[in-house]
Amino acid sequence: MNHQFERLERTKVFRDPIYGYINVDYKIIARLIDTYEFQRLRRIRQLSGVSMVFQTAEHSRFTHSLGAYELANLCVKGIEGLKESLTEYEQLVFLISALLHDVGHGPYSHAFEHVMQVSHEEMTVRLIVGNTEINQVLKEIPGMAKDVASVIAHEGKYPLIEALTSSQLDVDRMDYLSRDAYFTGACYGNIDFRRIIRSLLVLDGKLYLRASGVNSVESYIMARYHMYWQVYYHPVARAYELLLQSIYKRVYDLTTNNLNINASVSALINVIKDSNDLDSYVLLDDSYVNGMIKQLTSVDDEILKDLALSFEKRHLYKYKELVTEADEIYLNEIKKVIPSKYLPYYYIETKVSQRAYLHVEEDKYDINDIKIITQQHEIISLEEYSPIIRGLISSATKTSIRVFYKEIPCQK
Known part of the structure:
Protein backbone atom coordinates (compact mmCIF):
# COMPACT_ATOMS: atom_id res chain seq x y z
CA MET A 1 0.00 0.00 0.00
CA TYR A 233 -37.80 27.73 10.46
CA HIS A 234 -39.36 27.99 13.93
CA PRO A 235 -40.24 31.71 14.34
CA VAL A 236 -38.58 32.09 17.74
CA ALA A 237 -35.37 30.51 16.44
CA ARG A 238 -35.55 32.83 13.44
CA ALA A 239 -36.08 35.84 15.74
CA TYR A 240 -32.91 34.95 17.65
CA GLU A 241 -30.87 34.51 14.48
CA LEU A 242 -32.20 37.73 12.96
CA LEU A 243 -31.26 39.64 16.11
CA LEU A 244 -27.74 38.32 15.75
CA GLN A 245 -27.84 39.13 12.04
CA SER A 246 -28.72 42.74 12.92
CA ILE A 247 -25.77 42.91 15.33
CA TYR A 248 -23.45 41.69 12.58
CA LYS A 249 -25.01 44.18 10.16
CA ARG A 250 -24.58 47.11 12.56
CA VAL A 251 -20.93 46.22 13.17
CA TYR A 252 -20.49 45.87 9.40
CA ASP A 253 -22.17 49.23 8.70
CA LEU A 254 -20.18 51.08 11.35
CA THR A 255 -16.92 49.51 10.20
CA THR A 256 -17.44 50.20 6.51
CA ASN A 257 -18.23 53.84 7.40
CA ASN A 258 -15.01 54.06 9.44
CA LEU A 259 -16.86 54.64 12.73
CA ASN A 260 -15.28 53.46 15.96
CA ILE A 261 -17.11 50.74 17.90
CA ASN A 262 -15.13 50.97 21.18
CA ALA A 263 -14.97 47.20 21.58
CA SER A 264 -12.44 44.49 20.85
CA VAL A 265 -13.80 43.07 17.61
CA SER A 266 -10.64 43.15 15.50
CA ALA A 267 -10.96 39.62 14.04
CA LEU A 268 -14.51 40.29 12.88
CA ILE A 269 -13.54 43.66 11.42
CA ASN A 270 -10.60 42.06 9.60
CA VAL A 271 -12.97 39.55 7.98
CA ILE A 272 -15.46 42.30 7.11
CA LYS A 273 -12.69 44.14 5.30
CA ASP A 274 -11.21 41.01 3.68
CA SER A 275 -13.01 37.65 3.70
CA ASN A 276 -9.76 36.05 2.48
CA ASP A 277 -8.14 36.78 5.85
CA LEU A 278 -8.18 33.15 6.97
CA ASP A 279 -6.09 33.80 10.10
CA SER A 280 -8.83 36.10 11.40
CA TYR A 281 -11.66 33.94 10.10
CA VAL A 282 -10.64 30.86 12.08
CA LEU A 283 -10.62 32.93 15.27
CA LEU A 284 -14.36 33.47 14.85
CA ASP A 285 -16.52 30.98 16.68
CA ASP A 286 -19.60 31.15 18.92
CA SER A 287 -17.45 31.84 21.99
CA TYR A 288 -15.81 34.80 20.26
CA VAL A 289 -19.18 36.24 19.26
CA ASN A 290 -20.67 35.75 22.73
CA GLY A 291 -17.73 37.59 24.28
CA MET A 292 -17.95 40.29 21.64
CA ILE A 293 -21.66 40.84 22.30
CA LYS A 294 -21.02 41.15 26.01
CA GLN A 295 -18.59 43.99 25.22
CA LEU A 296 -21.10 45.58 22.84
CA THR A 297 -23.62 46.00 25.67
CA SER A 298 -21.59 48.98 26.87
CA VAL A 299 -20.62 50.69 23.60
CA ASP A 300 -21.57 54.27 22.75
CA ASP A 301 -23.62 53.44 19.67
CA GLU A 302 -27.20 53.23 20.94
CA ILE A 303 -28.43 50.86 18.23
CA LEU A 304 -25.61 48.37 18.67
CA LYS A 305 -25.86 48.60 22.45
CA ASP A 306 -29.61 47.93 22.42
CA LEU A 307 -29.28 44.99 20.03
CA ALA A 308 -26.52 43.47 22.16
CA LEU A 309 -28.51 43.88 25.37
CA SER A 310 -31.55 42.31 23.71
CA PHE A 311 -29.42 39.33 22.63
CA GLU A 312 -27.97 38.90 26.13
CA LYS A 313 -31.36 39.12 27.85
CA ARG A 314 -33.25 37.13 25.19
CA HIS A 315 -35.51 40.07 24.40
CA LEU A 316 -36.27 38.83 20.91
CA TYR A 317 -38.05 40.39 17.97
CA LYS A 318 -41.81 40.19 17.88
CA TYR A 319 -43.12 38.72 14.66
CA LYS A 320 -46.24 38.56 12.56
CA GLU A 321 -47.14 36.31 9.66
CA LEU A 322 -48.12 38.29 6.60
CA VAL A 323 -51.30 36.58 5.39
CA THR A 324 -54.10 39.10 4.96
CA GLU A 325 -54.43 42.73 3.93
CA ALA A 326 -55.17 43.56 7.58
CA ASP A 327 -51.76 42.12 8.54
CA GLU A 328 -50.08 44.37 5.99
CA ILE A 329 -51.92 47.46 7.28
CA TYR A 330 -50.97 46.60 10.88
CA LEU A 331 -47.31 46.15 9.99
CA ASN A 332 -47.18 49.37 7.97
CA GLU A 333 -48.39 51.26 11.06
CA ILE A 334 -45.57 49.72 13.09
CA LYS A 335 -43.05 50.57 10.39
CA LYS A 336 -44.15 54.23 10.34
CA VAL A 337 -43.18 54.88 13.96
CA ILE A 338 -39.65 53.44 13.63
CA PRO A 339 -37.12 56.20 12.80
CA SER A 340 -35.24 55.63 9.55
CA LYS A 341 -31.85 55.08 11.20
CA TYR A 342 -33.30 52.18 13.20
CA LEU A 343 -35.36 50.67 10.41
CA PRO A 344 -32.76 48.31 8.83
CA TYR A 345 -32.16 46.69 12.24
CA TYR A 346 -35.59 46.88 13.90
CA TYR A 347 -37.93 45.92 11.07
CA ILE A 348 -37.01 42.87 8.97
CA GLU A 349 -39.16 41.26 6.30
CA THR A 350 -38.38 37.60 5.63
CA LYS A 351 -39.57 35.05 3.15
CA VAL A 352 -38.70 31.37 3.40
CA SER A 353 -39.77 28.57 1.08
CA GLN A 354 -39.25 24.84 1.20
CA ARG A 355 -39.94 22.18 -1.38
CA ALA A 356 -40.27 18.61 -0.24
CA TYR A 357 -38.62 17.29 -3.39
CA LEU A 358 -36.73 18.98 -6.22
CA HIS A 359 -38.07 18.08 -9.65
CA VAL A 360 -35.32 17.34 -12.18
CA GLU A 361 -35.80 17.46 -15.94
CA GLU A 362 -35.64 14.01 -17.51
CA ASP A 363 -33.41 14.98 -20.43
CA LYS A 364 -30.33 15.87 -18.41
CA TYR A 365 -28.13 14.20 -15.81
CA ASP A 366 -28.37 15.76 -12.38
CA ILE A 367 -26.94 14.44 -9.12
CA ASN A 368 -30.22 15.44 -7.44
CA ASP A 369 -32.23 13.05 -9.61
CA ILE A 370 -32.95 9.87 -7.66
CA LYS A 371 -33.27 6.97 -10.07
CA ILE A 372 -35.05 3.72 -9.20
CA ILE A 373 -34.17 0.22 -10.39
CA THR A 374 -37.34 -1.86 -10.40
CA GLN A 375 -37.60 -5.61 -9.91
CA GLN A 376 -38.00 -5.82 -13.71
CA HIS A 377 -34.63 -4.01 -14.03
CA GLU A 378 -36.23 -0.87 -15.44
CA ILE A 379 -34.68 2.49 -14.56
CA ILE A 380 -37.20 5.23 -13.79
CA SER A 381 -37.24 8.43 -11.75
CA LEU A 382 -38.40 8.42 -8.14
CA GLU A 383 -41.26 10.80 -8.92
CA GLU A 384 -42.46 8.52 -11.72
CA TYR A 385 -42.33 5.47 -9.46
CA SER A 386 -43.77 6.98 -6.27
CA PRO A 387 -47.26 8.55 -6.13
CA ILE A 388 -46.27 10.07 -2.77
CA ILE A 389 -43.36 11.96 -4.34
CA ARG A 390 -45.55 13.09 -7.25
CA GLY A 391 -48.02 14.45 -4.72
CA LEU A 392 -45.26 16.26 -2.83
CA ILE A 393 -43.93 17.88 -6.00
CA SER A 394 -47.37 19.21 -6.92
CA SER A 395 -48.51 20.31 -3.46
CA ALA A 396 -45.75 20.45 -0.85
CA THR A 397 -44.09 23.74 -1.74
CA LYS A 398 -44.70 26.06 1.17
CA THR A 399 -43.80 29.73 1.57
CA SER A 400 -43.93 31.78 4.74
CA ILE A 401 -43.66 35.59 4.83
CA ARG A 402 -42.98 36.98 8.29
CA VAL A 403 -42.06 40.40 9.56
CA PHE A 404 -39.85 40.65 12.64
CA TYR A 405 -39.74 43.93 14.55
CA LYS A 406 -38.80 45.45 17.89
CA GLU A 407 -39.37 48.65 19.79
CA ILE A 408 -36.69 51.31 19.63
CA PRO A 409 -34.89 52.02 22.96
CA CYS A 410 -36.68 55.32 23.67
CA GLN A 411 -40.05 53.53 23.60
CA LYS A 412 -39.19 51.19 26.45
Missing part, protein backbone atom coordinates in the same frame (compact mmCIF):
# COMPACT_ATOMS: atom_id res chain seq x y z
CA ASN A 2 1.13 3.52 -0.75
CA HIS A 3 2.50 5.05 2.45
CA GLN A 4 0.28 8.08 1.83
CA PHE A 5 -2.77 5.95 2.60
CA GLU A 6 -1.41 4.51 5.81
CA ARG A 7 -3.90 3.10 8.24
CA LEU A 8 -3.74 3.39 11.99
CA GLU A 9 -2.41 0.36 13.85
CA ARG A 10 -5.71 0.24 15.71
CA THR A 11 -8.99 1.83 14.64
CA LYS A 12 -9.67 5.06 16.53
CA VAL A 13 -13.26 5.45 17.69
CA PHE A 14 -15.49 8.27 18.89
CA ARG A 15 -18.60 7.34 20.85
CA ASP A 16 -21.71 8.70 19.19
CA PRO A 17 -25.42 8.56 20.10
CA ILE A 18 -26.49 8.04 16.48
CA TYR A 19 -24.03 5.41 15.23
CA GLY A 20 -22.67 3.93 18.45
CA TYR A 21 -19.10 4.44 17.25
CA ILE A 22 -17.48 6.65 14.64
CA ASN A 23 -14.55 4.69 13.21
CA VAL A 24 -11.30 6.22 11.96
CA ASP A 25 -8.96 3.89 10.12
CA TYR A 26 -6.76 6.20 8.04
CA LYS A 27 -3.99 8.27 9.61
CA ILE A 28 -4.82 11.24 7.39
CA ILE A 29 -8.41 11.35 8.72
CA ALA A 30 -7.13 11.31 12.32
CA ARG A 31 -4.68 14.10 11.53
CA LEU A 32 -7.35 16.22 9.83
CA ILE A 33 -9.60 15.88 12.87
CA ASP A 34 -6.77 17.21 15.03
CA THR A 35 -6.16 20.32 12.91
CA TYR A 36 -6.90 23.74 14.38
CA GLU A 37 -9.54 24.55 11.77
CA PHE A 38 -11.48 21.34 12.35
CA GLN A 39 -11.26 21.54 16.14
CA ARG A 40 -12.74 25.04 15.84
CA LEU A 41 -16.03 23.37 14.86
CA ARG A 42 -16.39 22.19 18.47
CA ARG A 43 -17.11 25.83 19.32
CA ILE A 44 -19.80 26.39 16.68
CA ARG A 45 -23.30 25.12 17.40
CA GLN A 46 -24.92 23.08 14.68
CA LEU A 47 -28.31 24.75 15.07
CA SER A 48 -27.52 28.30 16.14
CA GLY A 49 -30.75 29.97 17.33
CA VAL A 50 -32.74 26.73 17.43
CA SER A 51 -31.34 26.09 20.93
CA MET A 52 -33.38 29.10 22.12
CA VAL A 53 -36.48 26.97 21.46
CA PHE A 54 -35.20 23.40 21.77
CA GLN A 55 -32.95 23.81 24.79
CA THR A 56 -31.11 20.49 24.39
CA ALA A 57 -29.91 21.34 20.86
CA GLU A 58 -26.38 22.08 22.06
CA HIS A 59 -24.55 19.84 19.58
CA SER A 60 -21.79 21.25 17.41
CA ARG A 61 -20.65 21.38 13.80
CA PHE A 62 -17.82 19.11 14.97
CA THR A 63 -20.14 16.25 15.92
CA HIS A 64 -22.18 16.65 12.72
CA SER A 65 -19.04 16.63 10.57
CA LEU A 66 -17.82 13.45 12.25
CA GLY A 67 -21.29 11.97 11.71
CA ALA A 68 -21.29 12.82 7.99
CA TYR A 69 -17.85 11.21 7.74
CA GLU A 70 -19.10 8.04 9.46
CA LEU A 71 -22.05 7.83 7.08
CA ALA A 72 -19.57 8.11 4.19
CA ASN A 73 -17.64 5.26 5.79
CA LEU A 74 -20.86 3.21 6.01
CA CYS A 75 -21.61 4.03 2.37
CA VAL A 76 -18.21 2.75 1.18
CA LYS A 77 -18.78 -0.48 3.07
CA GLY A 78 -22.52 -0.85 2.48
CA ILE A 79 -23.50 0.50 -0.95
CA GLU A 80 -23.26 -2.31 -3.49
CA GLY A 81 -20.71 -1.51 -6.18
CA LEU A 82 -19.39 1.70 -4.61
CA LYS A 83 -16.09 0.34 -3.32
CA GLU A 84 -15.45 -1.33 -6.67
CA SER A 85 -16.25 1.91 -8.54
CA LEU A 86 -13.77 4.06 -6.59
CA THR A 87 -10.02 3.70 -6.26
CA GLU A 88 -8.64 3.91 -2.73
CA TYR A 89 -7.61 7.48 -3.49
CA GLU A 90 -11.17 8.33 -4.57
CA GLN A 91 -12.59 6.66 -1.47
CA LEU A 92 -10.40 8.98 0.58
CA VAL A 93 -11.61 11.97 -1.46
CA PHE A 94 -15.16 10.94 -0.47
CA LEU A 95 -14.35 10.41 3.22
CA ILE A 96 -12.39 13.66 3.50
CA SER A 97 -15.03 15.67 1.62
CA ALA A 98 -17.70 14.39 4.01
CA LEU A 99 -15.51 15.20 7.01
CA LEU A 100 -14.61 18.73 5.89
CA HIS A 101 -17.82 19.80 4.14
CA ASP A 102 -18.79 22.24 6.94
CA VAL A 103 -15.36 23.43 8.06
CA GLY A 104 -15.98 26.88 6.56
CA HIS A 105 -19.02 27.69 8.70
CA GLY A 106 -18.86 30.96 10.59
CA PRO A 107 -20.10 31.60 14.14
CA TYR A 108 -23.85 31.22 14.43
CA SER A 109 -23.52 30.09 10.84
CA HIS A 110 -26.25 31.37 8.53
CA ALA A 111 -26.71 34.79 10.18
CA PHE A 112 -22.99 35.33 9.62
CA GLU A 113 -23.19 34.28 5.96
CA HIS A 114 -26.08 36.63 5.25
CA VAL A 115 -24.23 39.75 6.38
CA MET A 116 -20.77 38.80 5.13
CA GLN A 117 -22.21 37.69 1.77
CA VAL A 118 -19.88 34.74 1.49
CA SER A 119 -21.12 31.15 1.65
CA HIS A 120 -19.73 28.56 4.02
CA GLU A 121 -18.98 26.34 0.99
CA GLU A 122 -16.77 29.06 -0.46
CA MET A 123 -15.00 29.49 2.89
CA THR A 124 -14.58 25.72 3.14
CA VAL A 125 -12.80 25.69 -0.22
CA ARG A 126 -10.55 28.56 0.89
CA LEU A 127 -9.61 26.73 4.10
CA ILE A 128 -8.84 23.56 2.14
CA VAL A 129 -6.58 25.19 -0.46
CA GLY A 130 -5.26 28.11 1.63
CA ASN A 131 -2.44 28.44 4.13
CA THR A 132 -4.01 26.30 6.86
CA GLU A 133 -3.21 23.22 8.92
CA ILE A 134 -5.81 21.31 6.89
CA ASN A 135 -3.99 22.17 3.68
CA GLN A 136 -0.63 21.18 5.22
CA VAL A 137 -2.05 17.70 5.92
CA LEU A 138 -3.81 17.31 2.57
CA LYS A 139 -0.91 18.42 0.38
CA GLU A 140 1.13 15.42 1.51
CA ILE A 141 -1.03 13.50 -0.98
CA PRO A 142 -0.54 15.12 -4.40
CA GLY A 143 -3.80 16.53 -5.74
CA MET A 144 -5.89 15.73 -2.67
CA ALA A 145 -6.58 19.33 -1.56
CA LYS A 146 -7.62 20.34 -5.07
CA ASP A 147 -9.84 17.28 -5.55
CA VAL A 148 -11.61 17.65 -2.19
CA ALA A 149 -12.15 21.35 -2.93
CA SER A 150 -13.64 20.41 -6.33
CA VAL A 151 -16.19 18.14 -4.62
CA ILE A 152 -17.21 20.91 -2.20
CA ALA A 153 -17.47 23.39 -5.09
CA HIS A 154 -19.51 20.96 -7.26
CA GLU A 155 -17.12 21.18 -10.17
CA GLY A 156 -18.27 17.83 -11.61
CA LYS A 157 -14.95 15.99 -11.59
CA TYR A 158 -16.32 13.32 -9.24
CA PRO A 159 -20.10 13.26 -9.86
CA LEU A 160 -20.65 10.07 -7.87
CA ILE A 161 -18.85 11.47 -4.83
CA GLU A 162 -20.68 14.80 -5.21
CA ALA A 163 -24.02 12.96 -5.30
CA LEU A 164 -23.22 11.20 -2.04
CA THR A 165 -21.82 14.34 -0.39
CA SER A 166 -24.27 17.05 -1.45
CA SER A 167 -27.51 16.23 -3.24
CA GLN A 168 -31.13 15.42 -2.34
CA LEU A 169 -29.98 12.15 -0.79
CA ASP A 170 -26.56 12.54 0.81
CA VAL A 171 -24.53 11.88 3.94
CA ASP A 172 -24.81 15.51 5.07
CA ARG A 173 -28.62 15.53 5.12
CA MET A 174 -28.95 12.03 6.54
CA ASP A 175 -26.70 12.89 9.46
CA TYR A 176 -28.13 16.30 10.30
CA LEU A 177 -31.72 15.01 10.19
CA SER A 178 -30.92 12.11 12.51
CA ARG A 179 -28.69 14.17 14.81
CA ASP A 180 -30.91 17.25 14.98
CA ALA A 181 -33.96 15.10 15.71
CA TYR A 182 -32.08 13.37 18.52
CA PHE A 183 -30.81 16.55 20.17
CA THR A 184 -33.94 18.66 19.72
CA GLY A 185 -36.24 15.85 20.82
CA ALA A 186 -38.30 16.37 17.66
CA CYS A 187 -39.48 13.06 16.24
CA TYR A 188 -39.87 14.30 12.65
CA GLY A 189 -36.27 13.69 11.61
CA ASN A 190 -35.95 10.04 12.56
CA ILE A 191 -34.92 8.21 9.40
CA ASP A 192 -33.78 4.67 8.57
CA PHE A 193 -30.38 5.60 7.13
CA ARG A 194 -29.09 2.02 7.33
CA ARG A 195 -31.96 0.80 5.17
CA ILE A 196 -31.38 3.63 2.70
CA ILE A 197 -27.67 2.80 2.39
CA ARG A 198 -28.45 -0.90 1.97
CA SER A 199 -30.93 -0.06 -0.81
CA LEU A 200 -28.47 2.01 -2.86
CA LEU A 201 -26.22 0.58 -5.55
CA VAL A 202 -23.76 1.85 -8.15
CA LEU A 203 -23.95 0.83 -11.79
CA ASP A 204 -21.71 2.30 -14.51
CA GLY A 205 -20.52 5.02 -12.13
CA LYS A 206 -24.04 6.23 -11.26
CA LEU A 207 -26.07 5.93 -8.08
CA TYR A 208 -29.42 4.12 -8.06
CA LEU A 209 -32.01 3.13 -5.49
CA ARG A 210 -33.63 -0.27 -5.42
CA ALA A 211 -37.41 -0.20 -5.52
CA SER A 212 -37.41 -2.00 -2.16
CA GLY A 213 -35.88 1.10 -0.56
CA VAL A 214 -38.41 3.64 -1.84
CA ASN A 215 -40.48 3.68 1.36
CA SER A 216 -37.40 4.59 3.40
CA VAL A 217 -36.53 7.43 1.02
CA GLU A 218 -40.13 8.70 1.02
CA SER A 219 -39.96 8.82 4.81
CA TYR A 220 -36.60 10.61 4.66
CA ILE A 221 -37.95 13.26 2.27
CA MET A 222 -41.02 13.86 4.44
CA ALA A 223 -38.82 14.03 7.56
CA ARG A 224 -36.66 16.73 6.02
CA TYR A 225 -39.70 18.76 4.97
CA HIS A 226 -41.23 18.62 8.45
CA MET A 227 -37.94 19.37 10.21
CA TYR A 228 -37.58 22.58 8.24
CA TRP A 229 -41.00 23.90 9.19
CA GLN A 230 -41.15 22.57 12.74
CA VAL A 231 -37.51 23.14 13.78
CA TYR A 232 -35.23 25.06 11.41
